[in-house]
Amino acid sequence: MSAYASLAAHFGRIAAMSNAVGILQWDSDTMMPKGAAASRAESLALLRVLQHEMAADARIGDWLEEAGGDATLGEWERANLREIRRVWTAQTALPADLVEASSKAISACEMAWRQAREDSDFPGLRPYLAEVLHLQREAGAAKGERLGLSPYDALLNDYEPGGRSATIDALFDDLAAFLPGFTQEALEAQARRPTPAPLEGPFPVEAQRGLGQRIMAALGYDFSRGRLDVSTHPFCGGADNDVRITTRYDEADFAKALMGVIHETGHALYEQGRPAAYMNQPVGQARGMVLHESQSLLMEMQACRSPEFLDFAAPLMREAFGASGPDWQADALWRRYTRIERGFIRVDADEVTYPAHVILRYRLEKALIADALPLAELPAAWNAGMKELLGTVPPNDRLGCLQDIHWPSGGWGYFPTYTLGAIAAAQLFDAACRAEPDALPGIARGDFAPLVGWLRTHVHGQGARFSTDELLTRATGRPLDAGMFKAHLARRYLG
Amino acid sequence: MSAYASLAAHFGRIAAMSNAVGILQWDSDTMMPKGAAASRAESLALLRVLQHEMAADARIGDWLEEAGGDATLGEWERANLREIRRVWTAQTALPADLVEASSKAISACEMAWRQAREDSDFPGLRPYLAEVLHLQREAGAAKGERLGLSPYDALLNDYEPGGRSATIDALFDDLAAFLPGFTQEALEAQARRPTPAPLEGPFPVEAQRGLGQRIMAALGYDFSRGRLDVSTHPFCGGADNDVRITTRYDEADFAKALMGVIHETGHALYEQGRPAAYMNQPVGQARGMVLHESQSLLMEMQACRSPEFLDFAAPLMREAFGASGPDWQADALWRRYTRIERGFIRVDADEVTYPAHVILRYRLEKALIADALPLAELPAAWNAGMKELLGTVPPNDRLGCLQDIHWPSGGWGYFPTYTLGAIAAAQLFDAACRAEPDALPGIARGDFAPLVGWLRTHVHGQGARFSTDELLTRATGRPLDAGMFKAHLARRYLG
Numbered sequence: 001m002s003a004y005a006s007l008a009a010h011f012g013r014i015a016a017m018s019n020a021v022g023i024l025q026w027d028s029d030t031m032m033p034k035g036a037a038a039s040r041a042e043s044l045a046l047l048r049v050l051q052h053e054m055a056a057d058a059r060i061g062d063w064l065e066e067a068g069g070d071a072t073l074g075e076w077e078r079a080n081l082r083e084i085r086r087v088w089t090a091q092t093a094l095p096a097d098l099v100e101a102s103s104k105a106i107s108a109c110e111m112a113w114r115q116a117r118e119d120s121d122f123p124g125l126r127p128y129l130a131e132v133l134h135l136q137r138e139a140g141a142a143k144g145e146r147l148g149l150s151p152y153d154a155l156l157n158d159y160e161p162g163g164r165s166a167t168i169d170a171l172f173d174d175l176a177a178f179l180p181g182f183t184q185e186a187l188e189a190q191a192r193r194p195t196p197a198p199l200e201g202p203f204p205v206e207a208q209r210g211l212g213q214r215i216m217a218a219l220g221y222d223f224s225r226g227r228l229d230v231s232t233h234p235f236c237g238g239a240d241n242d243v244r245i246t247t248r249y250d251e252a253d254f255a256k257a258l259m260g261v262i263h264e265t266g267h268a269l270y271e272q273g274r275p276a277a278y279m280n281q282p283v284g285q286a287r288g289m290v291l292h293e294s295q296s297l298l299m300e301m302q303a304c305r306s307p308e309f310l311d312f313a314a315p316l317m318r319e320a321f322g323a324s325g326p327d328w329q330a331d332a333l334w335r336r337y338t339r340i341e342r343g344f345i346r347v348d349a350d351e352v353t354y355p356a357h358v359i360l361r362y363r364l365e366k367a368l369i370a371d372a373l374p375l376a377e378l379p380a381a382w383n384a385g386m387k388e389l390l391g392t393v394p395p396n397d398r399l400g401c402l403q404d405i406h407w408p409s410g411g412w413g414y415f416p417t418y419t420l421g422a423i424a425a426a427q428l429f430d431a432a433c434r435a436e437p438d439a440l441p442g443i444a445r446g447d448f449a450p451l452v453g454w455l456r457t458h459v460h461g462q463g464a465r466f467s468t469d470e471l472l473t474r475a476t477g478r479p480l481d482a483g484m485f486k487a488h489l490a491r492r493y494l495g
Numbered sequence: 496m497s498a499y500a501s502l503a504a505h506f507g508r509i510a511a512m513s514n515a516v517g518i519l520q521w522d523s524d525t526m527m528p529k530g531a532a533a534s535r536a537e538s539l540a541l542l543r544v545l546q547h548e549m550a551a552d553a554r555i556g557d558w559l560e561e562a563g564g565d566a567t568l569g570e571w572e573r574a575n576l577r578e579i580r581r582v583w584t585a586q587t588a589l590p591a592d593l594v595e596a597s598s599k600a601i602s603a604c605e606m607a608w609r610q611a612r613e614d615s616d617f618p619g620l621r622p623y624l625a626e627v628l629h630l631q632r633e634a635g636a637a638k639g640e641r642l643g644l645s646p647y648d649a650l651l652n653d654y655e656p657g658g659r660s661a662t663i664d665a666l667f668d669d670l671a672a673f674l675p676g677f678t679q680e681a682l683e684a685q686a687r688r689p690t691p692a693p694l695e696g697p698f699p700v701e702a703q704r705g706l707g708q709r710i711m712a713a714l715g716y717d718f719s720r721g722r723l724d725v726s727t728h729p730f731c732g733g734a735d736n737d738v739r740i741t742t743r744y745d746e747a748d749f750a751k752a753l754m755g756v757i758h759e760t761g762h763a764l765y766e767q768g769r770p771a772a773y774m775n776q777p778v779g780q781a782r783g784m785v786l787h788e789s790q791s792l793l794m795e796m797q798a799c800r801s802p803e804f805l806d807f808a809a810p811l812m813r814e815a816f817g818a819s820g821p822d823w824q825a826d827a828l829w830r831r832y833t834r835i836e837r838g839f840i841r842v843d844a845d846e847v848t849y850p851a852h853v854i855l856r857y858r859l860e861k862a863l864i865a866d867a868l869p870l871a872e873l874p875a876a877w878n879a880g881m882k883e884l885l886g887t888v889p890p891n892d893r894l895g896c897l898q899d900i901h902w903p904s905g906g907w908g909y910f911p912t913y914t915l916g917a918i919a920a921a922q923l924f925d926a927a928c929r930a931e932p933d934a935l936p937g938i939a940r941g942d943f944a945p946l947v948g949w950l951r952t953h954v955h956g957q958g959a960r961f962s963t964d965e966l967l968t969r970a971t972g973r974p975l976d977a978g979m980f981k982a983h984l985a986r987r988y989l990g
Contacts, residue, residue, distance in 0.1 A: 012537075013541055015540045016534075016537040016540075016541040017538070017541060017542075019534055019535070019537075019538045020515060020519060020538040020539075020541075020542060023518075023519060023535075023538075024515060024518060024519070026520065027518055031526070031722065032676075032718050033720055033721055033722060033734050033737060034719050035717070035719040035720035035737070036734065036736045037719060037739035038736070039514055039734055039735045039737060039774075040514070040518075040734075040737070042507070042511040042514075042775075043511045043512070043515040044515075045511075045512045045733070046508055046512060046515070047512075047515060047542075075966075081605075093964075094814045096777065215624055222530070223528065224528050224529050224530040225528055225530035225531060226528055227528060239531065239534055239538070240531075240534045241530050241531045241534045242527065242530070242531035242534060242535070243535070249621065261736065267621050279534075282532075381803060404944075479815065
């Protein structure tokens with residue numbers, strides 16, 4: 001067996017393990033009875049240790065060296081070697097005692113966070129968060145040393161390979177200068193229109209589920225390789241050829257679940273559309289979190305808050321809920337689903353105000369990792385940033401710096417990918433609509449094939465073959481660029 | 496760490512792996528989309544190989560040797576060492592190439608069987624089945640050599656540790672002499688009563704599910720450590736503290752699903768009632784398939800086809816389906832659910848005729864393993880046995896020797912446990928009712944606590960601490976004995 005074949009077989013086994021973990025994690029969040037939590041935690045911990053051991057196997061280094069000189073390999077195989085090396089480096093960069101200490105600190109901090117958030121008690125969280133931060137900084141330093149990156153860039157690199165804070169700074173500074181004035185202008189335009197009263201429910205769960213499934217099918221989701229279920233926190237998970245999404249239903253407001261389903265379907269289309277021949281290889285995985293988030297936001301924000309989508313969806317909504325009248329016409333629904341407001345909570349934010357939440361978190365976490373901001377000053381810095389970027393200050397830390405689980409759970413470096421994803425979504429959607437003139441008109445007919453076909457070719461089917469910027473340049477003519485995002489916002493909210 | 500502690504930790508990890516396999520297998524049968532089958536098969540194969548490697552670990556032998564001299568161990572710990580040795584011996588008895596050849600032969604034979612059964616084509620199956628039989632014989636010989644057992648007893652021992660064909664021969668010869676005359680007599684008694692017309696459906700799935708869950712709860716099933724779902728072939732599976740059962744619904748006949756739910760609940764009560772302190776250790780597992788089947792049949796046949804059960808359940812059935820009238824009274828329902836008939840198909844058989852199906856299969860598989868019956872003569876031997884034991888001959892092999900998957904799938908030695916379980920069920924139910932005079936009256940009120948409390952103490956909570964016969968002797972005063980089973984049949988069907 002050639003060194004390349006040995007690597008491919010080995011990473012195929014790692015994928016088989018990762019698929020097992022993915023389904024068990026999905027089950028924990030959707031199906032598992034409460035009393036099984038402790039047994040399940042042991043199974044997942046065991047499988048994750050084995051997966052780590054497989055991905056850190058010393059033979060990988062020898063195989064990589066030998067395969068590097070294999071002149072028979074094609075372009076995909078060479079890209080696979082590059083991705084294998086990336087995965088292997090990440091798995092071997094951290095000393096085992098740091099991994100263990102970090103895992104314990106995160107468990108303790110997550111538990112403390114649940115209570116601290118409830119009590120709006122930042123001082124109660126601080127010692128736990130300080131420990132997580134300290135260990136994240138160490139992890140960033142250890143990885144950074146291997147990769148020649150700053151600690152923050154090394155952390156970011158785990159979620160967005162190739163992502164660099166220098167690039168993000170430029171993009172976010174530009175947006176931070178643009179957004180406050182734009183938001184004010186958009187709110188003023190909105191104030192000139194009447195505020196719609198809430199649609200009258202209840203909207204039965206079964207009807208919501210049926211509507212969601214119908215729209216998933218229209219978007220091109222393959223139900224023979226996935227499922228739709230219910231969980232407290234919606235997600236897209238599962239395994240290769242088994243991409244499962246979840247939502248949660250509110251009988252008073254069907255739009256939350258529906259827009260959530262569309263968002264997760266965007267993620268799922270990326271996963272289902274990865275290259276079949278490399279499905280279980282590193283090069284066949286999604287490129288990174290920026291492009292992943294771009295696919296969910298392209299569907300949720302670009303495609304499915306368009307007037308064209310509501311031309312298609314309004315009759316389905318009326319049919320699902322037996323509704324009628326002027327509030328249920330496409331244009332009224334479109335106005336309703338493109339309303340904006342200044343809020344405190346990121347996950348409830350609209351597409352205009354969302355970037356401000358992200359820019360704030362990005363700036364703060366970068367400063368914390370660089371030790372340029374004392375942790376004790378986080379609440380004050382948060383509130384000052386909210387004032388600057390959003391023009392509003394939360395009344396307490398529960399609605400402020402305690403709202404997200406990312407920092408307590410060790411997800412430092414993740415936040416910027418949300419807004420980078422929104423930027424990429426606008427750029428890709430624009431390119432798709434230019435390349436496929438039937439993309440938007442198709443949506444109005446419920447035919448997403450022109451749009452999704454383009455995404456399959458230019459994004460999903462490329463796996464991790466190119467860097468994010470290289471993929472974007474091939475697909476749209478330029479690397480990540482906020483121009484289309486700003487143009488999209490102006491068209492939709494000032495038009 | 497002491498040798499015993501090392502063993503306990505190691506087998507705890509094996510249990511964590513086994514729990515992962517259990518949930519993934521459950522998911523394959525209940526939730527998995529079709530397109531995931533190939534990926535899932537790879538994950539399951541990988542996890543099973545790892546589980547086998549862990550259970551065959553050479554260190555286990557050293558730890559066992561050292562722990563054998565540990566005077567600080569209590570009775571449960573010593574029983575755990577005995578069970579650990581049993582598991583380890585079973586895992587190491589077979590050469591790897593035999594395991595692999597057997598696994599391949601079984602996959603091919605199962606596929607051939609599906610077609611052969613459809614076509615009623617025994618000659619088409621024969622070469623595949625011959626290969627499976629040959630490898631089972633080799634496996635039995637290899638295990639038998641390690642254990643000092645005949646090949647058939649060594650195969651049987653995998654399902655029923657300590658089970659021996661000499662004992663089974665005596666029990667089954669006695670039953671084989673008793674049943675043909677008894678069946679004739681019971682059918683004549685039944686013929687003197689009017690044949691009930693079918694109950695008028697449809698019985699909506701949701702109402703059936705609700706009724707099933709209500710009765711599961713009455714039986715003492717713990718929904719915080721399990722679930723009820725739907726699968727093509729009902730089973731009890733899952734993991735420690737996560738005991739999941741399935742059923743399938745027929746809207747024309749609710750009794751099939753309900754009796755299936757009760758049967759699987761009997762299995763589940765055993766699994767949920769295993770000793771908490773040894774839940775992930777070999778001594779904390781169910782003793783074997785005879786006692787397992789005894790718990791499902793005790794619930795399905797002894798407790799829940801009793802007049803007392805129908806006193807409790809008839810009002811729930813009427814309520815669930817909005818039914819009324821004389822057909823829905825407890826006595827009429829009881830007559831309906833204790834009707835018997837001579838049939839060709841084992842899985843459709845009632846408790847009077849079921850043992851004949853099992854005795855036939857037991858005699859045939861024992862002869863085949865011993866090379867005392869040429870495989871080519873199986874159909875003729877099957878039909879002769881059906882004539883002798885059941886007084887009826889199937890018109891073709893589809894309804895005859897091709898009906899069960901057990902032989903194609905390598906389950907040689909499994910069949911006798913069904914009827915040994917029915918015998919143990921009658922014996923245990925009788926002892927429970929004598930020890931707990933409120934057991935039967937309790938059932939009439941929907942209070943299963945007296946019965947289940949006794950089972951928890953005398954069966955479930957004992958795990959694999961004793962042999963089947965020792966457990967039965969402690970619980971009922973004697974080893975496995977068909978007397979109570981025959982008395983039960985006489986009381987119910989001739990009374």
